[in-house]
Amino acid sequence: MKAQVFRGVNQLSYEDISIPEIGADEVLVQVRVVGLCQSDIKKIRYPLYEPPRIFGHETAGVISAIGEAVTDWQVGQRVVVMHHIPCMRCAYCLNENFSMCDTYKRITTTAGFVPSGGGFAEYVKVPGHIVRNGGLIPIPDSVTFEQASFVEPTNCCLKAVKKAKVEPGQTVLITGAGPIGLMFAMLVKYFGARAIATDLIPARIEKALNVGAEAAFDARDPDLSAKIKALTGGMGVDICLLAVPSEKAFFQGLDCTRKGGKILFFAEFPDEVEIPINPNILYRRELDLMGSYSSSYRLQALAADIVFNRRIDVDKLVSDRYPLKELTAAVERAVQPTPETYKILLYPENGKE
Known part of the structure; x- marks a missing residue:
């Protein structure tokens, strides 16, 4: 499969790599749309993480394979992939400070190398912890992949609005x-x-x-x-x-x-x-x-409801669309926006909506 591999500060390499192999409790998702987030841009432009990695986390796609122990999901289902799911047992989770949970902070969705989100690839592997605990959200037929990719950033903003x-x-x-x-x-x-x-x-x-x-x-x-x-x-x-x-x-x-x-x-x-x-x-x-940092597990269902039922019009936020192979150009556009630049979405080679 094709993926954008982070090889160092401001060094992205569009490469052929192996499709991740999944375990018994894991799911493989074919990425259809992935949003470009400011946190992705920081990780690419500053020496925050050791390469190689594959970033990207505002991901919507289609389940292409499931492990033999997975019972609640089927090949062909359209899903949002959430890359953060808390443990629900630690002191932070019990106080509803989910984004401070060590399990939450340890990203495990991956397209290869050190797990780092994995959305900037044609396929992303979703581990059992995420699959079992609400990290896959089914997308209604009436909702586009583009719209669905906004569930995670909507949750982040919703958390701030609720906290205030x-x-x-x-x-x-x-x-x-x-x-x-x-x-x-x-x-x-x-x-x-x-x-x-x-x-x-x-x-x-x-x-x-x-x-x-x-x-x-x-x-x-x-x-x-x-x-x-x-x-x-x-x-x-x-x-x-x-x-x-x-x-x-x-x-x-x-x-x-x-x-x-x-x-x-x-x-x-x-x-x-x-x-x-x-x-x-x-x-x-x-x-x-x-x-207010990141998202809240408690607000996940509400964030999905707000996006899926068009309680806000996320289509108005999309300004630029790039094929995944042009991620470097997309990052440059985000760093040096035109007056009309808002949300940037990326599409792997495996097809658009």
Whole structure:
């Protein structure tokens, strides 16, 4: 089969490798669509992992083989592959901190080499732990593979929205209107709150309005805080979701969030970044700072329901489609986006929808 093998920083090699052999409790999935995630881009562009590896985890495809001990799945079923499933027994899982679980963090889906997701290949092997514990999600006939590939990123955003306790009638500031920020805008609206988005690119500001934001502004607007206060009766927003790793965006969010409000870090900052803040600001204004990393097992069914029943329109997020052999070009497009670049999807040679 063909696969994009990570051979070193910014070194992707489109190679012929063996199709993974499956064990008795494992499943082999033929990849039809895989989304390009910011975490994939970081793994490719920075020295975070030893090569060789095959990344990619926003995967939708068709079961092509099952082990003899697999009873609940059949060849030909259309499925979403979840690459993270927690153990459900450790102290983190018992406190519903599923993404802190060691089993959750240890990726086991693979197309070869050290298990690293495996979606950037024609076939991916799903281990028994994932198969048995909800890591395969059947795709309804009415849902395309493209739409289904959004279940995992939707879960990640949904977790943040739930953690921030977005409620009907609230106002939420979303910093950044890339694919994640736009999904936040959709989810905020779905849960009955008002979304305000910021970005540096005019087309993305317009796109935010198109997908459901009540207002959207240029992040460089010197009157940004005043405009947001005017939209919120002088109070400021209830919640700020940081969808870009920007120190300036954080301080804008701090400026625009009301007393007693919340600021949630969703985008991952570079490790060397440190943000100085006077703790009395948090104390006197009773602000909550929080972070949200990855997905939540508890929200998996809801994320699938939201995507499969079109409660948000994920089709509006897709801007670019590349064959898998052009993954390097897709990464470059994501790193240097055009004004119209949002979500990028990739297709192995074995066929499109």
